[in-house]
Structure formats: C-alpha cells, structure tokens
Amino acid sequence: MSDTNHSNSNPFAYRKSSLNSKEKSMKGLLAFATYFIVACALCIFGKIIINGYPVLLNKGLSFITEKPQTLTVLEIEKNDDIQAPLENYENMLSSNVEPLEISNLKEFKKSFGYVTFDLESGSLIGDGYLMDIEKENNGLYLMFKERRQPEKLGFSIPQDKKFTIPKAELEIIQKNDPDLITSEVTNKEINIISKEVTIAKGEYPLKKVGFDALEKKTTLIFQMRQSYPDDEPDKVIQCVIPETQTITVPSSVYYAAFDEEENGTIPLVSEKSIFSSKTLSEFSLPKGAYKLSPASLRIFTANGGQHLHNLDRGSVVVKLDEAKTVTLAKESYDRLIADNPEIKVSNVQDKTQEVDYVSFTLDRDSEIQLNISDYQAFKEANSINNKFKPNAEHTHSYSGGGILGPIVGTACLVIICMVVALFTGIAAATYLNEYARKGGFTKVVRLAMLNLAGVPSIVFGLFGLGLFVMLAPVMTSSPSADSELLIPIAPLGSAPELRIAEAEAILTVDPELSTTLSAETARSAGAKKFYNGWLYLSFQGWGTCMLAGGFTLAIMVLPVIITSCEESLKAVPMGFREAAMALGATKWQSIRTAVLPYAFPGILTATVLGITRVAGETAPIMFTAAAAEKSDLPWQGIHSSGFGAFVDFLQQSVQALPYHIYTVAGRIPQSEYTEPMQYGSVLVFMIIVLLLSAVSIYLRIKIRNKIKW
Amino acid sequence: MIQIDNVSFSYDLGKTNVLRNISLDIPEKKVTSFIGPSGCGKSTLLRCLNRMNDLVETSRVTTGEIRIMDKNINAKDVDAIELRKNIGMVFQKYNPFPKSIYDNVAYGLRIQGIKKKDILDAAVEKALRGAALWDEVKDRLKDSALGLSGGQQQRLCIARTTAVQPKIILMDEPCSALDPIATAKVEELITELRNDYTIVIVTHSMQQASRISDKTAFFYLGELIEYADTDTIFQNPAQKQTEDYISGRFG
Numbered sequence A: 001m002s003d004t005n006h007s008n009s010n011p012f013a014y015r016k017s018s019l020n021s022k023e024k025s026m027k028g029l030l031a032f033a034t035y036f037i038v039a040c041a042l043c044i045f046g047k048i049i050i051n052g053y054p055v056l057l058n059k060g061l062s063f064i065t066e067k068p069q070t071l072t073v074l075e076i077e078k079n080d081d082i083q084a085p086l087e088n089y090e091n092m093l094s095s096n097v098e099p100l101e102i103s104n105l106k107e108f109k110k111s112f113g114y115v116t117f118d119l120e121s122g123s124l125i126g127d128g129y130l131m132d133i134e135k136e137n138n139g140l141y142l143m144f145k146e147r148r149q150p151e152k153l154g155f156s157i158p159q160d161k162k163f164t165i166p167k168a169e170l171e172i173i174q175k176n177d178p179d180l181i182t183s184e185v186t187n188k189e190i191n192i193i194s195k196e197v198t199i200a201k202g203e204y205p206l207k208k209v210g211f212d213a214l215e216k217k218t219t220l221i222f223q224m225r226q227s228y229p230d231d232e233p234d235k236v237i238q239c240v241i242p243e244t245q246t247i248t249v250p251s252s253v254y255y256a257a258f259d260e261e262e263n264g265t266i267p268l269v270s271e272k273s274i275f276s277s278k279t280l281s282e283f284s285l286p287k288g289a290y291k292l293s294p295a296s297l298r299i300f301t302a303n304g305g306q307h308l309h310n311l312d313r314g315s316v317v318v319k320l321d322e323a324k325t326v327t328l329a330k331e332s333y334d335r336l337i338a339d340n341p342e343i344k345v346s347n348v349q350d351k352t353q354e355v356d357y358v359s360f361t362l363d364r365d366s367e368i369q370l371n372i373s374d375y376q377a378f379k380e381a382n383s384i385n386n387k388f389k390p391n392a393e394h395t396h397s398y399s400g401g402g403i404l405g406p407i408v409g410t411a412c413l414v415i416i417c418m419v420v421a422l423f424t425g426i427a428a429a430t431y432l433n434e435y436a437r438k439g440g441f442t443k444v445v446r447l448a449m450l451n452l453a454g455v456p457s458i459v460f461g462l463f464g465l466g467l468f469v470m471l472a473p474v475m476t477s478s479p480s481a482d483s484e485l486l487i488p489i490a491p492l493g494s495a496p497e498l499r500i501a502e503a504e505a506i507l508t509v510d511p512e513l514s515t516t517l518s519a520e521t522a523r524s525a526g527a528k529k530f531y532n533g534w535l536y537l538s539f540q541g542w543g544t545c546m547l548a549g550g551f552t553l554a555i556m557v558l559p560v561i562i563t564s565c566e567e568s569l570k571a572v573p574m575g576f577r578e579a580a581m582a583l584g585a586t587k588w589q590s591i592r593t594a595v596l597p598y599a600f601p602g603i604l605t606a607t608v609l610g611i612t613r614v615a616g617e618t619a620p621i622m623f624t625a626a627a628a629e630k631s632d633l634p635w636q637g638i639h640s641s642g643f644g645a646f647v648d649f650l651q652q653s654v655q656a657l658p659y660h661i662y663t664v665a666g667r668i669p670q671s672e673y674t675e676p677m678q679y680g681s682v683l684v685f686m687i688i689v690l691l692l693s694a695v696s697i698y699l700r701i702k703i704r705n706k707i708k709w
Numbered sequence B: 001m002i003q004i005d006n007v008s009f010s011y012d013l014g015k016t017n018v019l020r021n022i023s024l025d026i027p028e029k030k031v032t033s034f035i036g037p038s039g040c041g042k043s044t045l046l047r048c049l050n051r052m053n054d055l056v057e058t059s060r061v062t063t064g065e066i067r068i069m070d071k072n073i074n075a076k077d078v079d080a081i082e083l084r085k086n087i088g089m090v091f092q093k094y095n096p097f098p099k100s101i102y103d104n105v106a107y108g109l110r111i112q113g114i115k116k117k118d119i120l121d122a123a124v125e126k127a128l129r130g131a132a133l134w135d136e137v138k139d140r141l142k143d144s145a146l147g148l149s150g151g152q153q154q155r156l157c158i159a160r161t162t163a164v165q166p167k168i169i170l171m172d173e174p175c176s177a178l179d180p181i182a183t184a185k186v187e188e189l190i191t192e193l194r195n196d197y198t199i200v201i202v203t204h205s206m207q208q209a210s211r212i213s214d215k216t217a218f219f220y221l222g223e224l225i226e227y228a229d230t231d232t233i234f235q236n237p238a239q240k241q242t243e244d245y246i247s248g249r250f251g
C-alpha cells in the first residue's frame, strides 16, 4: 500500500478528518439560513394574525361594508342654543371620541314646508337650479339633450324698489326689455370732479387701499415690490412706477391713493381738476316676478346692491327630456319657480314634515369632529341664529371604508387584466411557438420579453398613465378639448343625452367649425370637452379608470404569461401536431384541437400565478386606476343604460386591496381607527392570496391527473 | 399508384440533398416496405409522400416529382390538407390524443366538419373493427385512450387513420415501440388492411419486411440501392450492399 499517512491500511477504518468539521459547520450554516427564513415568516404571519383577527371579530360586518368617511375638525366657541337635527347630533356624538361638554339638551320638533311636484318634460331650467334639485333629491339624475343660453332670465323683486342707474345703462334696458319700466323716469344731472395727475417715475410706499383703487379704476402702470398679504390691509409696500405717466383719476381714487396724511406719499408732478357731468335716471319697479334679458339683468345685479338673480345658476338653461317627480324645500321651490320663467310644473303638493331637533349648550370651547354631511346640517340649522361659528376648520380622510370595495375593485382589475393578458399572451405565445420562423425575430422578441419582466412595476404604472390614461383612443361625441389627435368619424343625428355634471364641462360649438377650431374654442372658453355634432375617434386617454388599470397590469404580466404559455406549448408533444396534420387538419385546426387543449393546465397555472402577482401590485394602478376612497361599489352609481352603462362601468376608478392597505397605513392621518384597520386588511389580503394559491395547486393536480401523456 | 420520379430532397434549401435521385413505383393495394440503415432517408421519403415535410420551412424537393394517381403532389394547385386527408400516416411512437377512444377515432371526421352522431358512431365502429380493436374496447369507448396498452394504442392510431378512409397509409416504424406479441397483432392487421389500402411501411426489422410486404426498397445514404419484390430482395438481391445489409454484415 502506498498510503503512508495512515498507519491503518483498511480504507474503511474510522478516520477523523478535518473535512468532517467543515462539513458540519456548512450544514449548520445552511440549516440556520432556512430556520431564519421560517422564523421571519412565522413572525410576520403571527403578527398579522394576532393583530388582525380580533379586528375582524370586533368589527364584524362593518369591516366589510362600512362607507369611507371624511371628517372636518372644527374649533367651536362655547355657545348656548346650538341647534341641530337629532340624527346629525347623534352622529356628532359618535364621531367624537372624547366626550363633549354639553348641557341644557332639549329635544323639540321643527316643521318644514316642502313641495312635491312633477317637472314636466320640455321644461327649461337653469343648470345651477337643476344641480340643486339633484342635490336635494338624493339619487335623482336628470338627463337632457339640449343646453342653451336663455333669451330671458327670471328676476324677482320682493318689495317695491327704486333704482338709480346711469342713463346710458337705462337705455340698454329699455332697448332689450321695452315693456319693463312703466313707472315715470326722472333724470338727474350730477357733476363729477376728476383729476388729471402726472406721476414721476420712481419708487414709492403705498397702502393696500391705494393700491386697489389705482389698480381697478385707473390706467396707471405700476408694479409692486412684493405681494400684498391679504390679511394686512395697512401694511405699506414699495411700489415702482417705471416711467412718468399722466392719468385721469376719479376723485374717490384721488383721495385713496394720493392723500398724504392718510395713505401714502406718492408725490405728484402736476395736477388739475376736470369737471364733467353725468345723467342718472331714477325709476321704480313694483314687487313681483319679471322676465329679463341677460344684458338688463346684469345691469340690475350691478346696481341693485344685492344679488337678485344668480347669473351663474341660470345663464345656461337645459331642456329636460323626461318628466320627473321631485321634492324641494318650500323656499327652494319658490325661488326655482320665480327664477325659471320657462319651467313647467304640475301636480304641485304642499306638505310639511316634522323633524326631531335638539338644542344644546356647549360649555367650553372645543374641537369637534364632524362628518361632512353632518357639518352641512349643523350649518344650515344655525344659519339664522348664527350660534355655530367655527373659528377654524380642516378636513381630512378618516377611514378608507370597508374592505368590500377594495376586494371588488381588485377583482374587477384582475378580471380585466387577465382577459386582456390571456388573450394577447396566448395569441403571442402561439404565434411565436407555432408559426413564427425560429430565428432572429423570435430571439429578439424573447430577449425583449425577458427585459420587460425585469422592469420595476412603477415604470409600468407611468407607462400606463402615459398610454392608457392620457393617450388611448375613445369613440365619443364630446371629445376632450385637449385630445392629442381627433379623427372625425361621422356626423350625429341627434345630440347625446347629458347629465348635469357632464354638461357643465361640454361646450357646444358651431358645427361649421373645423375640428381644430372647435377644440381651440372650447379650450379658450375653459371647457374641458366640446360637442359639434360629430362622432370622433379621440386620442384623449381613458382617464383614471379600471380599464386603464387592467390594461397596465396586463402589460406588466404579459412577459410572465407569454413565457409560461410558451413553455406549456412546448411541453405538448410534437406527435399531437403531426398526428392532427396527418389526418388532414389545417394548421390552426391542429393547434386548436390538438395543442391548446393540452397546454391548458400550464396556461391555467400561469394564470393563477399571474393573478396572485397582479392582485398584489400597487405601483401600476396608483396612477391608472386606484381611488383611495370610494363609497360606491363599481356597479352602483351608473346612470346610463345598455352599452353606455358597460363603458361607464369600465371608465370609473376603483379601490384596490393593496392600495387600500397603503391608504390606511400611510396616506390618511393615523388615528385609533386606522391602526386596527391595517392589520384587518392585511389579514384579509393574506387569506385571499392563500386561497388563490390553494386553488391553483388543487387545479393543477386535478387537471394534471386528467390529462397526461 | 405512387410514382416517385428522380426525386432529390433537401432540408436546407438545397445545400445538401438528403435524398438523391430516387425513382420507384409503388403499386396499388400492396404493402411496400422501405428498409435501410439509420439516417438513410426512409422517413424523409415517406414524409414527402404526404407532404409532412412542409412543416419544415427550409425543406425542398430539389429535383424530380412525386405523382400520386398521376397528379404531381407538389404542383401549385394541390392542397396539402386535401392530400393528407387521402394519405394517412401512422407514426413510430404511438401518439393517441389524451382524449377518449371514441374522440380519437372520430377526430379526423370531426375536423372535416362532420357532426352527426350516427355517422360518427358508424365510422368509429367500422374503423375500430377494421383495426381489430372493436371487441377489446367497445365497452370503454368513453375512456381515455391513454389507458390502453401500447399495442392497442398503436392499433387505435391505425383506426384513427383509417376512419377518414384514405387511399394510402404510410407507416413509419409502427412496431418499433411494441413488444413481440403486440407487433404480431399489428402485423396481422397490416396484412388485413392490404386488401383495401395501399400501404408503405418503414421498418428496421428484416423479418417484418419479409413477412408482410410485397415489395421492398433498400436505401443507403440517401440513395435507392435496390427495389424489387420482397422475395427477390431477400433471397436473391442484385446488389452486394443489399445482401450485406440483409445478412446483417453492416447497418
């Protein structure tokens, strides 16, 4: 034996070698790594389960279905006799964790007059009033096709009233509404003194009063050294006059701007008084309702001292297409009828309603949290006695709502994503594996796919934002004015049905105008969309909606889907294809009947894998689909019908599970509410993922057993 | 029936010819077997007959033409799909689809658009009887074909081929994956089928060739060395190479 190192020549004799200890420590290291992972997993899952399941138990159903809340925090001074409807009062108590110091609580009943009536079709209503009607009748949506500027606006005067206006303006009124003024008109000449002053170039101190007067009522060109803080009218600020100017100023401005004692020290190079005269006309109107042209109304509103008619609410009228029964508070009804001369109502019923009210004394200045709607009710209830005056208020999201919305939203996203990804993915994999020539092209495609799989998901999010949210084409009759590209398809027979919220943003333009001009017009008028009687293919994007999110997610999982589909196609024996072809099948027939069915288990596995990946992604949907809060489930709040409803369904933003967790954990202010909610949501999410994996494993085993070769 | 006329064939656009100047006439309703050492081009020639080589994009018939029933099958107006409906093929590795026995046999008819159940039923029974399989499987037609033994599966593949009633059946080493008993059954079946079909079979087994075929072609390195009646080839070959191969001195 040449083995001289060991005295024992038997090769199986026990030898202690240095290798053994190395071997042992290596094994220990590997085991340690494994147990470390297990320990981490146990810690994570343990924490989630321990913190999460009591939340689920305690909250029960409300964990699933509660609505998201937005709270306003108000600083309220102590006051007595604060009034509120009982319901809102109770809400206030429950949404304030620290008890409020309240005494003198009295319950009473208050009766409200309200009116139920039928709005007839063909009614012309100011769009602002229509919005009020919708607001007061929860869930009511009025559709219409026509929107126009009215010839006459309603105008009511509660008492006989005298007006004094410049003669020139009276003439405008008389021209536009010749029958309006029946009373005697007296003209009165007044003298006006104004001054012509010359101001030298330079830099001077000036107070806000002077600044305002100069800016609004003269042609002086000047700049401020810094901006005026709104809350400090007395602060003096340096103002620069770039060159010597001569201007005419009314005497009121003269005193505001150049009175040395009072307001400032702009030295005048020269000044001279100018005398002129102006005729004022005086007339009176008896109380009652009138119909006026918008031009006259504008003059009345400017000179009447008070807003008799809200021009914002009535200067565009819409024509209702269908009759609707609505309910309004008595005052709102009266104003509606007075301000909308061409409204048609029938079946008017006056009713009264008793509401439980409380009044109470708040003993100490306190901070109150109120739900938006409760806050509104409080404001209204105390609008007359003025007892509820917040010194400061700020609004914040309080809860992301129940978990049903996010689950449903995620399901919608996943379904859209998978429909798109599977369709394109299977098609692409089939093409690459069955049709495409093996060579350069497939190699490049595969390389691209590998790279795509490594792209961080936030990049897909941005990509989806750019492509689907902002650029993807839609067919619409009211395209966005900012659309990237507008392709007219066909003229429309009739205008589309509109809802009030949409109508506001749509500008109806002359059908004679070209597409570019129409868009330009809308943009300069500040309208988001325009309508000119054509159906367009508009590259304006789909907006932040589940369709965009689904497509973005689909693009993200496509590499995974394509790769695993290709793998499954490759796993189908060549013999099946040959056998099918030899029996006279066309290529596609052989793929459809003898290849795809047997690739199905692999495709299914890929699908479930894809689903778990997609369901957990936050970044790609952040910009493209996700809403932090939404009180409606996707199928709620859709008011169109047929195909339109389907489009509306797809074009809304949704909540999604991972984003919901991010919302409660990081986006909204932390409170006693959000912390348990996080664990609850994460636990639910984990359970869903586990269920999905279980289903995938089960399906794989089951189908594998059925199809084998 | 089939005239192969001076055919050369290449898998790489004519750079190298796998088959060179092959000419032979295959008679109707006879069994013709192709023999030769591995890689000599038997399968290639067989697959030329039903244009299965079309699946290899770079493959070309570089010279000559193949006429089946006096029609050049590589002519522009010949539809490969129609051609394959008339020329069935059975593969070396039995490859029934992972479907039921019934669906396997009905496959060829179904892709031709036949849906009527009674027509399919009749055709399936006829084909299975023809493949001597009916008695063994008639009670389990709805069971998966993969539950059958290897020999049964191969006979099922033959039934699947005959169900569409081709004129010619090409078989590429149909028995190489089978044990002797299953082989015997398939051979028996082939002898039966001879009455109705023209059969071309590739085989590595001399005994098999001599047992079942009427004519035998011997290929070597892409060339046809000898083609004659089976008896002549085996008892009295004209070429030295043929004799060497048959007596097992090389190959």
Ligand SMILES: Nc1ncnc2c1ncn2[C@@H]1O[C@H](COP(=O)(O)OP(=O)(O)OP(=O)(O)O)[C@@H](O)[C@H]1O
Pocket (backbone or CB within 6 Å): B011, B018, B036, B037, B038, B039, B040, B041, B042, B043, B044, B045, B056
């Ligand atoms: N798809 C193909 N592409 C390229 N070359 C091929 C292809 N199929 C076969 N060949 C080549 O063609 C030649 C003939 O092959 P073929 O399969 O016809 O031989 P064979 O006689 O059937 O052999 P075996 O008895 O082993 O089946 C071989 O050199 C083979 O490498």
Ligand SMILES: [Mg+2]
Pocket (backbone or CB within 6 Å): B042, B043, B044, B172, B202
């Ligand atoms: Mg072969």
